[in-house]
Amino acid sequence: MNKLKKIASGLFIFIFAVSLQMSAAGKEEAKGINFHQGTWNEALELAKKENKLIFLDISASWCPPCKMLKANTFTNAEVGSLYNNRFINVALDGEKGEGISLARDYQVTAYPTLLFINGDGKVVKKSMGYHTPEQFLDLGQSVK
CATH class of the missing domain: 3.40.30.10 (Glutaredoxin)
Incomplete structure (x- = not known):
């Protein structure tokens, strides 16, 4: 059971780190020109x-x-x-x-x-x- 908790904890940290990285990448993209999406x-x-x-x-x-x-x-x-x-x-x-x-x-x-x-x-x-x-x-x- 203890081993399962360590794996789950490690997985949680990994997912959290990846989501932070993806969020930062999204902010980098937002620094450029924002193009109008309408007609x-x-x-x-x-x-x-x-x-x-x-x-x-x-x-x-x-x-x-x-x-x-x-x-x-x-x-x-x-x-x-x-x-x-x-x-x-x-x-x-x-x-x-x-x-x-x-x-x-x-x-x-x-x-x-x-x-x-x-x-x-x-x-x-x-x-x-x-x-x-x-x-x-x-x-x-x-x-x-």
């Missing part, structure tokens, strides 16, 4: 309501610079802090769903295309290609 029209309405611009990332699943941007830049804590405070962030695949019509409407010719759009749907600033976190911070700060 494009909902993002436009939210931008008007909160008096913010929309940051729109139009990418493609096969695009290497898009993957690098998502892995290295959008997950950066400083980038997340700036973009989450200043913008309604939207990420769409230009070859799927709403992304197809938006890519056409905003004349996307390369991936990734990074657009800053007001609540009326007008482009304020446009940039293309991979940006390091530092370059992306400068881009976000340059948008008025």
